[in-house]
Amino acid sequence: MSSIAIKNAVHGDISVGTVLTWTKQYTDQEVRDYYELAGEPTESLPEHLPYVLTVAPLTKLGGDLDYLSQRMDWQATRPLGRNEEIVAELEVTRLEPTAGMTKIAFDARIRCGDEVVITGRSKGLIVSA
Amino acid sequence: MSTTRTNTRTLRTEDIDVCARLTGDLGAHHMGGHGDRRMAQGALTLSVVPLLADPGVHMRDLSFTFLAPVYEGDTVTATLRATGADAAEAPAGTGQVPADRALITCEISVVNDAGTPVLTGTGIAEVPRATAEGLLNDPTGGGS
Numbered sequence: 112m113s114s115i116a117i118k119n120a121v122h123g124d125i126s127v128g129t130v131l132t133w134t135k136q137y138t139d140q141e142v143r144d145y146y147e148l149a150g151e152p153t154e155s156l157p158e159h160l161p162y163v164l165t166v167a168p169l170t171k172l173g174g175d176l177d178y179l180s181q182r183m184d185w186q187a188t189r190p191l192g193r194n195e196e197i198v199a200e201l202e203v204t205r206l207e208p209t210a211g212m213t214k215i216a217f218d219a220r221i222r223c224g225d226e227v228v229i230t231g232r233s234k235g236l237i238v239s240a
Numbered sequence: 241m242s243t244t245r246t247n248t249r250t251l252r253t254e255d256i257d258v259c260a261r262l263t264g265d266l267g268a269h270h271m272g273g274h275g276d277r278r279m280a281q282g283a284l285t286l287s288v289v290p291l292l293a294d295p296g297v298h299m300r301d302l303s304f305t306f307l308a309p310v311y312e313g314d315t316v317t318a319t320l321r322a323t324g325a326d327a328a329e330a331p332a333g334t335g336q337v338p339a340d341r342a343l344i345t346c347e348i349s350v351v352n353d354a355g356t357p358v359l360t361g362t363g364i365a366e367v368p369r370a371t372a373e374g375l376l377n378d379p380t381g382g383g384s
Contacts, residue, residue, distance in 0.1 A: 133264070141262055148258050148284075149293040150249065157295035162302070163286050164262070170283050171264030178267065180282055184303040186331050235306075238269070 115206050117213060117237070121175040129203045131175070135168045136196040159190035166229065168199035169219050176237050178215065185231035191223065198222040205234070213237040241376045242323040245290035250315040251280045259284040277311040285310050285359055288318040289348055296368045301331045304348065304361025314352050321347040322365075324376050331364060342372035 116126040125131075139156055145164055146153045166185055173180060191197065198221070205216035215237055221229035259281045260266055269279045286304075291297055310316055325343040330336075337343055343366055350359040367375070 135264070144258060145262050145287070146293065148255060148262070149287040150247070151293045159295075159298070161293040162297070162299045163283050163292060167263035167265070167283050170281065171266075174260075174263075174265035174267035174270065174281075176267075177269060179269065180306055182303075182305045183282075185299075186301050186334060187299060188334050190298040 115208065117206065117208065119176055125176070125203060125206070127203050127206050131172045131201045131203075133168050133172050133199045134196060135171070135199065136194065137164060139193070142193055156193060158193060160193055160195075162187075162190075165191045165197070165221065166231075168197055169201060169221070169231075169233070172199060172201045173233070173235075176215070178235055178237055180233050180235040182235070183219075183231065183233045185219065185229055187221075187229045189228060191221075191228060195223050201233075204232075211238070242321055243375055243378050244319060244321045245375075246317060246319045247288050247290045248315060248317040249288045251284055251288075251310060251312060253278060253312045255284055256280055256312055259287070277313070280310040280312065280314070282306060282359075285316060285318075285350060288316055288350065290318060290320045291322070291346065291365065291367075294367075294371070296371060298366040300334045300343070300364045300366055302361065302363040304359055306359055308352070308356055308358045310350075310352060310358050316350050316352055316358065318348065318350045318359075322375055323347075324372065325364060329364060330366075337366060340369050341366050342369045343367075344372055344375070 116124045143153045200220040201217040207214040216234035219231040265281045322344045325345045346363040348361040
C-alpha cells in the first residue's frame with residue numbers, strides 16, 4: 112500500500128485503496144428536472160432512469176475532490192429503475208501528486224443492494240490538491 | 241446502415257446550477273469558476289448528446305474522453321452517429337439481447353462554438369427494435 116495521501120474536506124485522507132461512497136435515490140421531480148435540462152418531454156416519466164443520472168452519483172464523488180476527469184469508461188448490466196437506491200463507489204487506484212496537481216485514477220462501481228450494475232474506470236487530475 | 245443525430249445547446253449558468261443540484265457535483269471549478277468562468281459539469285455536456293436521454297435506451301457500454309473544458313455561455317453541438325450492431329458486439333458480462341431489442345454502436349463527438357472538439361466517445365446502446373429500425377432506416381440520414 113502506498114503511503115502517499117491527500118487530504119480532502121469531505122472524505123478525509125485519501126490514498127490508493129480508499130473507497131469513496133455516496134448513496135442516492137432520485138425523486139420523480141429530480142428526474143423530471145433532468146429531462147427538462149436535457150430538452151426532453153416531461154409529461155410522463157419512463158420506467159428507467161436516464162443514463163446520465165445513473166452515473167451522476169460517481170460525478171458527485173469526483174466533485175467532492177475537485178476532480179477534472181480526462182477519461183471515463185462504463186459498462187452496465189441493466190438499466191436502473193427510477194426509484195432504485197443507487198450506491199456509487201470510487202476506489203482510488205492511482206495517486207500521483209506532481210507540481211500543482213495530482214494525477215488520480217479510480218475503479219468505479221454502481222451498486223443496487225448487493226448487485227453491481229455498473230462498473231468502470233476513470234482517470235484525470237485534481238488541480239487544487 | 242448508419243444515421244447521424246445532432247443537438248446544439250447553449251449551456252447557461254443556471255444549467256450548471258441545476259446540474260449541480262441534480263448530480264451533487266459541486267466541484268470548485270463548476271461552482272466558483274476556473275479563471276473567471278464557471279466550467280460545465282461533464283454530466284451537463286453529456287445531457288446534450290442525442291439518444292442518451294431517450295426512453296427505452298440502455299447504454300451497455302460508454303467510453304469518452306474530455307478533450308477541452310466547456311464553460312458557461314458556450315454553445316456546444318453534440319453529434320451521435322449510430323450504426324447497427326451484431327449481438328456478438330455486446331460487451332462481455334452485460335447479458336443477452338432480448339428479441340424485441342437491438343444493439344447499435346454509437347460514435348459521439350461534441351464541439352464548442354469555435355468548432356473545437358471538447359468530448360469524443362464511443363458506446364453500445366440497447367434500444368427497442370422498433371427504435372433501432374426507425375433510427376437506422378431514416379431516409380434523411382438523421383437530423384436533430
